[in-house]
Each structure stands twice: as C-alpha cells, then as structure tokens.
Amino acid sequence: MNRRNFLKIVTVLGGALAMSRCDMLKEGDETIIVIGAGIAGLSAANTLQNWGYKVIVLEARPRVGGRIWTSREWEAAPLDMGASWIHGVNNNPIARLADANSIKTVETDYDNQWIYDESGNELTDAAYDRLEEFEALVQAYVAETIETLDDDVSLQTILDMALAEEDISADEKQIILYLLNTIVEHEYAADINNLSAFSFDQGEEFGGEDVIFPEGYDQIIALLADGLDIRLNVSVQRVAYGDDGVTVNTNQNTYHADRAVITLPLGILKSGRVAFSPDLPADKQNAIQKLGMGLLDKVYLRFPNIFWPKEADLLGYIGAQKGEWAEWLNIAHFTDAPILLGFNAATFARQTESWSDLQIVDGAMETLRTMFGANIPDPLDWQITRWAADPFALGSYSYLTPGTDGDTLEALAAPVAGRLFFAGEATSSEYQATVHGAYLSGIRAAEELWDA
Ligand SMILES: Cc1cc2nc3c(=O)[nH]c(=O)nc-3n(C[C@H](O)[C@H](O)[C@H](O)COP(=O)(O)OP(=O)(O)OC[C@H]3O[C@@H](n4cnc5c(N)ncnc54)[C@H](O)[C@@H]3O)c2cc1C
Structure with a gap:
C-alpha cells in the first residue's frame, strides 16, 4: 500500500472529525514540535502534518521507535x-x-503453555486443572475483598489478608505467587506490593x-516515521512556554515553535531531567510523582x-x-x-x-x-534488555500505585496553557501501558491541539 492510502488510514483512525480537519488544512501557519519519536510522537506528528501543520520531531536516541525496538x-x-x-x-x-x-x-x-514445577517436572493434567482453579479463586477473592474496603490498598495487602484468613498451605502459596507474578506482575511490570488493588486493571481492552x-514490530514504526522531519540525537533539556509560543533547549540547537506535543516517558518526567518553565501545574506534577514506572x-x-x-x-x-x-x-x-x-x-x-x-x-x-x-x-x-537503566525510558511502562486511578492518568494527559499537549502510554486512561494506547494518545493530543 502506498503512503497516500496509509495517511488516509491514520486520519480515519483519528475519527470522523479528522476528515473535516483534513479538508481545512492549516496551510503551514503553525510550527509544532513533537518531543519523542516513539509511537505516540509519530502518531501525533503524522496526524498534525496531515492536517497541514509544519511538524518537527525531536528524538534523543539515534533511532526512532522508543520502546518499540x-x-x-x-x-x-x-x-x-x-x-x-x-x-x-x-x-x-x-x-x-x-x-x-x-x-x-x-x-x-x-493456553498452549507448558508449565514445570520446582523440580522440573511438567505439571500433570490434574495440576494444570488445579492451577486454573486457583486462578479463578484468586480473582474472585480479590474482587470480593475490594468490595469490603473503603480505601485503596496494594494487591500485596489483599494477599496478606488471604494468607491470614484462609487455610493456605506452603504448596498452595507457591502456586498463588506464581499466578500473581506471571499474570499480574509481568503484565503491569510492577510488584504486587506497588499496585493499586482498586485500579491496577482499570483500563479497557480490545x-x-x-x-x-x-518479522519485527519496527515495521509499524517505519510506516509512521516515513515522510516526517525527525531530528535524531537531539535530547531535550528544557521546555519554556508562554504567550510567545514554546522554546525548546536541547543538547544541540534551540528550537522555537507555536506549540509542542510532549511524549516523554513517565520515567523521564519523574527524573526531572527535562525542565519546564514555568513549572507544570500542581496536579500534573502530582500525577507524575504518584504514578509508578x-x-x-x-x-x-x-x-x-x-x-x-x-x-x-x-x-x-x-x-x-x-x-x-x-x-x-x-x-x-x-x-x-x-x-x-x-x-x-x-x-x-x-x-x-x-x-x-x-x-x-x-x-x-x-x-x-x-x-x-x-x-x-x-x-x-x-x-x-535493561529498561530501567535506559537513559531515555528509565523503565518499561507506567502502572497505577495505591491511591491513583484513571483520573491521575488524565491529569498527566491534560494540556497546559494551550501550548503544551501530552501524549504517551502513561497519558492513556483507556489503554495505559500499551502500544495502541500510546498510538491513540498521539491522535488525541493532536485533536486537543487543533481544538485549543
Ligand atoms: C520490555 C517491554 C515490553 C512491552 N511489551 C508490550 C507489548 O507486548 N504490547 C504492548 O502493547 N506494549 C508493550 N510495551 C509497552 C509499549 O512498548 C509502550 O507503551 C509504547 O511503546 C510507548 O510508546 P510512547 O510513544 O508512549 O513512548 P516511547 O516509545 O518511550 O517514546 C518516547 C520517546 O521519547 C524519547 N525521549 C526520551 N527522552 C527524551 C529527551 N530528553 N529528548 C528527546 N527525546 C526523548 C525516547 O527516546 C522515545 O523515543 C512494552 C514495553 C517494554 C519496555
């Protein structure tokens, strides 16, 4: 399929409104800087460029794709x-x-998973059945216990309650821990000790x-990056915003634009490695601090x-x-x-x-x-991989800590002063921590920019 058709698909995915935006192109009167060439930045940049904005993407790495690599x-x-x-x-x-x-x-x-016990024996049919049974029991216990609580706690607290209240043998505990690790901790990239029992799985799923x-996820990235003005090895250090627009200081040049889409990973926002002037609003700072990477x-x-x-x-x-x-x-x-x-x-x-x-x-x-x-x-x-040590990710993906929920993700996503628009997996209250969530957040940020 050629590029024109592809752009059409991107636009269609942006919704019906996107088509009318496309008809009234912006005629290049505004320059937009997109920070980050991961999937969120690429989808925002593609959408905005398709609507007629002049778009420059700044990317710190020597490659595009970010956490798709x-x-x-x-x-x-x-x-x-x-x-x-x-x-x-x-x-x-x-x-x-x-x-x-x-x-x-x-x-x-x-379901086609072969599972081995501690001694290296594949589970018997009965043991597979038992595992399934435990999965259902754990899910039901968590759901029922949450109903009885007024305040959010960690999933570990729920497990501790189960261990205290129920008669669970050492062998059964080992199975429960295996299930919690492979089903919950691997999916949400966090220890049950750090995950909100109320909200850890609050999002939607396709x-x-x-x-x-x-043959590689980067084929999707190559499609989205095609035709964009992407400056590699440009690490953003400071973003200043105000009535005159946005000024972005980097390890190379200083860039000026009318507005910016920020797709920095939550880990980078948490680290303070990129300064904002003036400071970001308090509720956004609060979200950055409370959400987990x-x-x-x-x-x-x-x-x-x-x-x-x-x-x-x-x-x-x-x-x-x-x-x-x-x-x-x-x-x-x-x-x-x-x-x-x-x-x-x-x-x-x-x-x-x-x-x-x-x-x-x-x-x-x-x-x-x-x-x-x-x-x-x-x-x-x-x-x-060592994603926590990766200087341009500082972690794999975001998660909800006790006391945070979809509203915290929305606070992270909220535009600032009509100048800064935020995208990236951690800004997606519907599909947090996923590729599709990041992709859709880029289109959402582009729509917010158009509407501002
Ligand atoms: C190991 C692992 C497995 C995963 N598995 C899945 C999976 O199977 N399915 C799924 O849906 N999701 C998965 N994810 C999550 C998914 O990869 C992310 O949600 C998604 O790729 C994030 O895209 P993004 O654009 O928000 O962020 P990123 O891809 O991180 O893009 C942000 C960009 O900003 C750049 N940047 C950082 N700092 C600066 C700076 N100072 N200046 C300029 N640029 C900067 C980064 O280099 C990066 O390119 C996985 C993630 C990891 C790490």
Missing part, C-alpha cells in the same frame, strides 16, 4: 526488545495498520487474540538446537522464589529459530539489571537445566 543483530530472527504483542486485534488500530500494510502477525495461544510480529526486562538466548517442546507457545516455571525466570516465550514456535525469550519483571528484574550479562545468563540456565536436564547446551549468544 527490533534488534536485527541475529540473522536467525529479528527480536523485539521492547513491545512484542498487539493486545487484542479486534478494532485495534495497530492491527488495522498491520493488516492494511500486509505486515505478518502470528497469534499467541496462552477483544480478539494477541499477536506478535515474527514499572519494569519488564527480556533475555533472549540463542542455542545450537531446540531442546524444549517446539510446539509450546510459552513455557512456565513455578520456582521457589516468586518471579524468578517464571515465564518464557518460545521463539522457535514462531520463527523456527532455536531461541528462547525469558521475562523478568518488577523486583527481580531490578535486581538482575545490576548483574553482568554472564550472571544473568547463568541464572537463566540454572532454571532451564532444572526444566530440561543438566545436559542441555549452553547458549551461543544472548541479548538482554
């Missing part, structure tokens, strides 16, 4: 180091972009299956051969320590390449970020040897 270091397969999935393909704008541009996606079947991109890290291991069940989509490990090497995606299932992807989140991921690559690989191999035997081969190579 496909490594092509290994010939065997492209590897997504940030986002992997489109979560729910029905009506999902990212799925529509992929479909319209014939970008290959493959479904992940979460229906349908989850799919990955066997979570952590999910990935470890890709490439082996000489496949020694695990190739037919499995995912592999699980119910270890003695919560959250240590509990979930693996079988890349071989999707690409034929002998590659496994291990996920770690929250507390354990923060710990491993300070380890050397070799220590991380040793830790992963200890678990894989428990699961598949002492004689499995060493990996030939590995690729490891």
Whole structure:
C-alpha cells in the first residue's frame, strides 16, 4: 500500500472529525514540535502534518521507535526488545495498520503453555486443572475483598489478608505467587506490593487474540516515521512556554515553535531531567510523582538446537522464589529459530539489571537445566534488555500505585496553557501501558491541539 492510502488510514483512525480537519488544512501557519519519536510522537506528528501543520520531531536516541525496538543483530530472527504483542486485534488500530500494510502477525495461544514445577517436572493434567482453579479463586477473592474496603490498598495487602484468613498451605502459596507474578506482575511490570488493588486493571481492552510480529514490530514504526522531519540525537533539556509560543533547549540547537506535543516517558518526567518553565501545574506534577514506572526486562538466548517442546507457545516455571525466570516465550514456535525469550519483571528484574550479562545468563540456565536436564547446551549468544537503566525510558511502562486511578492518568494527559499537549502510554486512561494506547494518545493530543 502506498503512503497516500496509509495517511488516509491514520486520519480515519483519528475519527470522523479528522476528515473535516483534513479538508481545512492549516496551510503551514503553525510550527509544532513533537518531543519523542516513539509511537505516540509519530502518531501525533503524522496526524498534525496531515492536517497541514509544519511538524518537527525531536528524538534523543539515534533511532526512532522508543520502546518499540527490533534488534536485527541475529540473522536467525529479528527480536523485539521492547513491545512484542498487539493486545487484542479486534478494532485495534495497530492491527488495522498491520493488516492494511500486509505486515505478518502470528497469534499467541496462552493456553498452549507448558508449565514445570520446582523440580522440573511438567505439571500433570490434574495440576494444570488445579492451577486454573486457583486462578479463578484468586480473582474472585480479590474482587470480593475490594468490595469490603473503603480505601485503596496494594494487591500485596489483599494477599496478606488471604494468607491470614484462609487455610493456605506452603504448596498452595507457591502456586498463588506464581499466578500473581506471571499474570499480574509481568503484565503491569510492577510488584504486587506497588499496585493499586482498586485500579491496577482499570483500563479497557480490545477483544480478539494477541499477536506478535515474527518479522519485527519496527515495521509499524517505519510506516509512521516515513515522510516526517525527525531530528535524531537531539535530547531535550528544557521546555519554556508562554504567550510567545514554546522554546525548546536541547543538547544541540534551540528550537522555537507555536506549540509542542510532549511524549516523554513517565520515567523521564519523574527524573526531572527535562525542565519546564514555568513549572507544570500542581496536579500534573502530582500525577507524575504518584504514578509508578514499572519494569519488564527480556533475555533472549540463542542455542545450537531446540531442546524444549517446539510446539509450546510459552513455557512456565513455578520456582521457589516468586518471579524468578517464571515465564518464557518460545521463539522457535514462531520463527523456527532455536531461541528462547525469558521475562523478568518488577523486583527481580531490578535486581538482575545490576548483574553482568554472564550472571544473568547463568541464572537463566540454572532454571532451564532444572526444566530440561543438566545436559542441555549452553547458549551461543544472548541479548538482554535493561529498561530501567535506559537513559531515555528509565523503565518499561507506567502502572497505577495505591491511591491513583484513571483520573491521575488524565491529569498527566491534560494540556497546559494551550501550548503544551501530552501524549504517551502513561497519558492513556483507556489503554495505559500499551502500544495502541500510546498510538491513540498521539491522535488525541493532536485533536486537543487543533481544538485549543
Ligand atoms: C520490555 C517491554 C515490553 C512491552 N511489551 C508490550 C507489548 O507486548 N504490547 C504492548 O502493547 N506494549 C508493550 N510495551 C509497552 C509499549 O512498548 C509502550 O507503551 C509504547 O511503546 C510507548 O510508546 P510512547 O510513544 O508512549 O513512548 P516511547 O516509545 O518511550 O517514546 C518516547 C520517546 O521519547 C524519547 N525521549 C526520551 N527522552 C527524551 C529527551 N530528553 N529528548 C528527546 N527525546 C526523548 C525516547 O527516546 C522515545 O523515543 C512494552 C514495553 C517494554 C519496555
């Protein structure tokens, strides 16, 4: 599909109003700076440019895509180091972009997960049934307990209540911790200790299956970046705004524009590395401070051969320590390449970020040897993320801490003084922490800018 059609799709996704905006182009009378060339910045920039604004995108990294980043270091397969999935393909704008541009996606079947116990034995049918039963029980317990509470607490507090009130054996506790880690902590990139029991899952979801991109998520980024004026290696240090417009100081030049769309990750906003003058309003600062920036890290291991069940989509490990090497995606299932992807989140991921690559690989191999035997081969190579240490992300994605909710995300999203417009995954109260949420937030910020 050619670029013109693609722009049409972007516009259509912006809603019916977008078409009328397109008919009354702005004739280049305003310059807009978009800070950040992740998916939120690219979707905002594309939408605004399509409406006739002169748009300049400033990006600190030497590449576009931000937390969508496909490594092509290994010939065997492209590897997504940030986002992997489109979560729910029905009506999902990212799925529509992929479909319209014939970008290959493959479904992940979460039910096709082979799970191993602490000793490395695959679960029996009865044990799989028990796991499912526990999942339903945990969900019901959390839902019922929340109804009895006046004030928000962490999910850990709910677990502590269950452990105190119910007769739960050590073995059952291990299963509950495994479920909470792989289902909750991996998805929300935060320890249950830090997640709001009332709101951690407050957002909306698209229906349908989850799919990955066997040839790389960056194909979506390439589509959106095409035709934009993107300045790479430009790190924004200060944003001043007022009646005269917006002045942006960077490690290179100073830029002036009428208005700006800010898509800085929550981690960067929290760090104070980018100054705002005047200071951002108190409720936005409050949101920045209270929302959490979570952590999910990935470890890709490439082996000489496949020694695990190739037919499995995912592999699980119910270890003695919560959250240590509990979930693996079988890349071989999707690409034929002998590659496994291990996920770690929250507390354990923060710990491993300070380890050397070799220590991380040793830790992963200890678990894989428990699961598949002492004689499995060493990996030939590995690729490891450290998103908390990444200077232009400072974490993986945002989460809701106790006492925060969708309104906190909306406070983060609110425009300031008709000059600054905010987008990015953490500004999406509907689809926080996702690619589609970030993408739609860029279109929302463009609409707010037009309307201001
Ligand atoms: C490991 C991992 C797995 C994930 N898995 C999934 C998944 O499977 N599915 C899903 O939907 N989502 C997933 N996500 C979340 C998803 O990647 C993000 O929600 C989304 O990509 C965020 O886009 P964004 O545009 O808001 O932010 P970003 O992509 O971070 O874009 C912000 C941009 O701002 C730039 N920047 C930072 N500081 C400065 C500065 N000072 N000056 C100029 N530019 C700056 C950054 O370099 C970056 O390019 C995952 C994320 C991670 C890290």
